[in-house]
Amino acid sequence: MQFKTIVASVAGALFAFGCGxxxxxxxxxxxxxxxxxxxxxxxSSTVYPFSTKVAQEFKNKTGYNVxxxxxxxxxxxxxxxxxxxxxxxxxxxxxxxxxxxxxDKCAKNGVTDIVEVKxxxxxxxIANARNSAQIDVTLKQxxxxxxxxxxxxxxxxxxxNNPHVKWSDIDPSLPNITIEAYGPPPTSxxxxxxxxxxxxxxxxxxxxxxxxxxxxxxxxxxxxxxxxEDGKWIEAGENDNAIxxxxxxxxxxxxxFGYSFxxxxxxxxxxxxxxxxxxxxxxIAGGNYPVSRSLFFYIKKANxxxxxxxxxxxxxxxxxxxxGPGGYLEEIGLVPLPDDVRAQYRxxxxxxxxxxx
Numbered sequence: 001m002q003f004k005t006i007v008a009s010v011a012g013a014l015f016a017f018g019c020g021x022x023x024x025x026x027x028x029x030x031x032x033x034x035x036x037x038x039x040x041x042x043x044s045s046t047v048y049p050f051s052t053k054v055a056q057e058f059k060n061k062t063g064y065n066v067x068x069x070x071x072x073x074x075x076x077x078x079x080x081x082x083x084x085x086x087x088x089x090x091x092x093x094x095x096x097x098x099x100x101x102x103x104d105k106c107a108k109n110g111v112t113d114i115v116e117v118k119x120x121x122x123x124x125x126i127a128n129a130r131n132s133a134q135i136d137v138t139l140k141q142x143x144x145x146x147x148x149x150x151x152x153x154x155x156x157x158x159x160x161n162n163p164h165v166k167w168s169d170i171d172p173s174l175p176n177i178t179i180e181a182y183g184p185p186p187t188s189x190x191x192x193x194x195x196x197x198x199x200x201x202x203x204x205x206x207x208x209x210x211x212x213x214x215x216x217x218x219x220x221x222x223x224x225x226x227x228x229e230d231g232k233w234i235e236a237g238e239n240d241n242a243i244x245x246x247x248x249x250x251x252x253x254x255x256x257f258g259y260s261f262x263x264x265x266x267x268x269x270x271x272x273x274x275x276x277x278x279x280x281x282x283x284i285a286g287g288n289y290p291v292s293r294s295l296f297f298y299i300k301k302a303n304x305x306x307x308x309x310x311x312x313x314x315x316x317x318x319x320x321x322x323x324g325p326g327g328y329l330e331e332i333g334l335v336p337l338p339d340d341v342r343a344q345y346r347x348x349x350x351x352x353x354x355x356x357x
Contacts, residue, residue: 038065039313043076043093044189045238046122046258047295050329051093051317057328058316064309068093072238073189077298081106084302090310094296095122095189095258103357113301116355117314117345119323121335123259123284123292124194126181126272127244132251133175135167135272139290142274143202144170145179146233148226157208162228182236182243183227183256193293194256195225198274201290244269259284259292260333285335295334301352311352318346 041051048070055066071079073094080092081102098116106114126142128135137145144150145167149159167174184191203209203224213220227233236243236255243255244265254272259279262271271279274290283289297317304310316322323329325336336342347353 038067039091039307039310040089041066041068041091041093041297042071042079042089043069043091043297044073044095044295045070045184045240046095046190046260047093047119047297049260049264049332050119050295050334051091051297053329053332054313054317054322057322058309058313061316062309062312064313066309066313070238072185072187073192074187077102077106080298080300081109081111083109084111084300085306088300088303090300090303090307091314092298094298096192096293097296098298098357100357111300111302113352113354115299115301115314115348115352117297117299117318117349118337118341119295119297119317119334119345120329120337121284121292122295122333123279123289123335124190124198124256125259125262125279125291126254126256126274127247127262127269128254128272129247129251130268130270132270133177134270135175135254136274136276137174137272138205138275139198139202140205141170141174141202142198143205143224146181146183146199146227147203147224148228148230149223151206151208154207157212159223162230162232165232177252179232180234180250180253181232181256182234182246182253185235185237188238190256190258194291195227197293198291199227200224258333259335263333281333281335299349299352301354304352311349314349318342318349 048068051068055068058064058066073096076092076094077098079089082088126135144164147162150162151157152160164170164179166176166178168176183194203220204213209220209223212223236246240257240261243257244261247253247255248268262269262279277283277289279289284292299310299314321327323334323336323342327336330336
């Protein structure tokens with residue numbers, strides 16, 4: 001897994017969307033960042049560009065340094081839950097809600113009074129190079145493309161190793177090209193959301209699997225969420241910019257990542273339509289795009305007294321200038337929350353209100 005780090009105080013360290021190499025990568029001793037008077041943020045690669053943008057704006061306004069590391073949502077929660085105080089992470093970004101098991105692990109390690117902040121919406125896209133065939137797939141076809149095992153038919157749930165080699169094997173209307181997908185690893189919140197929304201959603205369209213779900217949800221999840229291991233699904237790490245470059249170099253391939261990376265690389269890649277719906281800002285905001293999710297960050301309240309500027313950083317993130325309609329985060333792909341929901345989470349930051357699972 002490739003990790004990305006950025007220190008907001010380093011001149012010229014502006015992240016560059018749409019570039020094959022990650023120009024935001026700066027080596028830094030971030031494990032001791034807050035001990036050195038810096039705010040330490042870990043977690044989701046999807047939230048990473050939003051967090052780094054806030055870090056840069058916050059540095060310009062206040063002089064405080066913020067170190068942001070892309071570890072994936074799962075990796076971020078693991079680091080976040082290690083403990084409190086100097087030498088521990090202050091914030092974790094997440095492209096899914098914190099799991100109960102993670103919440104409990106935090107509590108076991110003394111990480112209590114966690115402030116949860118939902119920051120906006122994002123879509124999960126299936127993208128390919130701009131000069132490649134336009135893909136329009138249903139959720140059912142997504143499942144049939146990426147599942148490790150599939151039923152023999154809609155009515156026969158005898159499982160077989162996925163027989164589909166080309167997209168056209170699933171449906172003759174799909175492109176006659178080999179299925180080759182570069183997707184996020186198991187530590188990624190994007191991976192979690194993709195299997196829960198797209199793969200589950202597609203499996204439920206198969207009659208016998210829909211019946212299985214009613215009888216045994218765990219058995220259904222095992223069939224729906226287990227991805228191929230025959231080379232058709234390739235775990236590409238947490239560096240979404242690297243996936244973009246792979247798609248440019250491999251026109252037959254598709255990649256799975258957050259909408260913001262599609263938005264920022266629209267000159268190089270294009271998104272598949274899902275059920276005839278384009279992955280656009282308007283469709284995600286309006287709830288029309290089938291594969292969308294909420295984005296979060298979590299604040300370690302105990303570290304507010306240890307890490308200077310921590311609360312102020314969170315206040316910058318939840319300012320209307322940043323996350324509101326027309327704010328600088330919308331400009332780089334964040335889909336804002338409704339006004340009343342933003343007000344709710346802004347209040348949680350102002351009052352450092354801990355959340356409950």
